Amino acid sequence: MLGRITNLFPLWALLFSLLAYWQPALFVDLKTQIVPLLTIIMLAMGLTLRPRNFIDVVNNKRAIGLGLVLQFSVMPLAALLISLLLGFDAELTVGMVLVGSVAGGTSSNVMCYLAKGDVALSITMTALSTLLGVIITPLLVQLLAGKSVDVPVLDMLLSLVKIVLVPVVIGVVLNSWLHALTEKLEPVLPLISMAAIVLIIAIVVALNAGQFATIGPIVALAVILHNGIGITAGYWVSRLLGFDERICRTVAFEVGLQNSGLATALAMKFFTPASAVAGTLFSVWHNLSGSLLAGLWAKRPLSPVTRDVDQTVVKES
Numbered sequence: 001m002l003g004r005i006t007n008l009f010p011l012w013a014l015l016f017s018l019l020a021y022w023q024p025a026l027f028v029d030l031k032t033q034i035v036p037l038l039t040i041i042m043l044a045m046g047l048t049l050r051p052r053n054f055i056d057v058v059n060n061k062r063a064i065g066l067g068l069v070l071q072f073s074v075m076p077l078a079a080l081l082i083s084l085l086l087g088f089d090a091e092l093t094v095g096m097v098l099v100g101s102v103a104g105g106t107s108s109n110v111m112c113y114l115a116k117g118d119v120a121l122s123i124t125m126t127a128l129s130t131l132l133g134v135i136i137t138p139l140l141v142q143l144l145a146g147k148s149v150d151v152p153v154l155d156m157l158l159s160l161v162k163i164v165l166v167p168v169v170i171g172v173v174l175n176s177w178l179h180a181l182t183e184k185l186e187p188v189l190p191l192i193s194m195a196a197i198v199l200i201i202a203i204v205v206a207l208n209a210g211q212f213a214t215i216g217p218i219v220a221l222a223v224i225l226h227n228g229i230g231i232t233a234g235y236w237v238s239r240l241l242g243f244d245e246r247i248c249r250t251v252a253f254e255v256g257l258q259n260s261g262l263a264t265a266l267a268m269k270f271f272t273p274a275s276a277v278a279g280t281l282f283s284v285w286h287n288l289s290g291s292l293l294a295g296l297w298a299k300r301p302l303s304p305v306t307r308d309v310d311q312t313v314v315k316e317s
Contacts, residue, residue, distance in 0.1 A: 006190045010288045016202040017284060024206035031203055031268065035159075037196040038265045039167050042130075044189040044196075046171015047182050049127055060121055063238075063247050067104075067125045070234055070255045072136050076100035078229045080144045082222045092215065094145040095275035096222060098263040099282050101140035103129035103164075105260060107287055108253040114294035116302060117250035125254045130168060133259075134160040137266075159269060164262065197261050197283060204264050204280040207273040215277060223281045227289055231256030245302045253294075257286045 020027045079100030083093040104126045112122035138157045175182045205212070234255030238248040264279030 006194050010284065010291055012194065012198045013201050013284045013287060016198050017205045017280075020202040020205035021209050021212060024209040027199075027203045027206035030199070031207060034200050034203055034265045034268050035163060037200050038261055039163055041193045041196050041261060042164050043167035043171045044193045045126075045130075046168040047175050047189055048186065049123065049168070049172050050175055050179070051172065060124070063121060063243060063251065064125055064128065066238060066241065066243075067234070067251045067254045068129055068132065070230075070237060070251070071104060071125075071129050072101070072132070072140065074233045074255060075226070075230050075258065076140045076144055078226055082225050086218060086222055088218075088222070090145075091272050091274040092219060092278065094141065094271055095219075095263070095267050095278035096226070097141055097145040098137075098267055098271075098275070099223075099258050099260055099278050100226065101133075101137045101144070102259045102263045102266075103133035103137070104254045105257045105286065107290060108257040111253045111257065111290040111294045112250050114291075115249050115253070115297040116246065117253065117297075118246045121247065122250050122254060125250070127168070129254070130164055130259070133262075134165050155270065159266070160262075163265065200261050200264055201280050201283050204268065204273065204276045207268075208277050208280070211274060211277070215274065216281070219277050220281050220285070223278060223285050224289075227256055227282065227286050229256075230258075231289070231293065249297055253290060257290050258282060260286065 076097060077100070079096040080093070083096045088096065109119065109122045109126055111117075113119050135157065137160060138154075208215075231252045235248050235252035238251045243251070260279040260282035262279075264276045264283065267273075267276035267279055
């Protein structure tokens with residue numbers, strides 16, 4: 001039952017977005033809850049991880065290295081180029097760059113599972129990009145958007161430590177020490193994360209309800225292009241380097257599906273509601289596109305490695 005509810009995440013996101021658009025008063029006053037909600041999501045992610053997930057880096061350093069390089073190069077640069085191409089102002093540009101500069105989203109783990117990818121590898125890559133993002137995200141935003149927007153790098157860095165690093169570490173520690181308890185909570189954690197993300201989306205939609213008619217369509221186009229570039233680059237670069245189909249699918253989701261909830265929270269905390277529009281629309285779209293692609297790939301057989309390379313597939317935990 002819980003799995004069915006969680007699998008309908010794109011539908012809940014869409015329904016609550018529409019509700020927030022037509023009845024913004026229901027959600028506007030909850031804007032101070034965005035950061036606490038995101039902290040809950042990060043804690044839930046940490047509760048699914050154990051130290052051994054990070055040990056997998058040793059066995060799969062090529063695949064993980066590729067994913068991280070693409071994550072923090074293709075996505076932020078594509079966000080900036082799309083913003084310039086579509087003539088975005090400073091607020092919308094920083095929102096797009098934020099989406100491109102954050103770590104991979106936890107939904108990539110779910111999509112990877114549905115698409116018969118390498119789940120352990122997906123979890124490890126998401127965890128590592130999340131931890132690295134604490135330092136890399138504010139620096140990328142400063143580098144790419146700092147010319148047009150005053151980016152509070154130090155404040156953003158400290159905020160990421162509190163919002164991301166601390167709850168993830170707490171979750172990992174609790175999962176290691178109290179695994180018998182956290183294992184019982186695992187079926188509920190995706191539902192909690194989904195509810196928190198949906199509520200964040202609804203709050204941001206409500207705060208931007210008056211602007212969606214003018215900026216919504218063009219930002220939606222940017223988000224669709226951005227997501228498509230990430231998934232395509234992740235898959236085909238992996239393919240060209242000779243990784244097998246499971247890893248190609250995994251890298252595609254890790255690169256293309258961003259932690260847009262974090263981007264939204266950072267935009268609301270440090271910039272303007274308009275800057276959070278990209279993260280909001282990305283939250284809805286990447287789950288729709290990811291679900292569709294996962295369903296398509298799940299029906300296709302896993303093809304063999306394209307050429308002989310030195311790689312080790314992560315053992316699923």
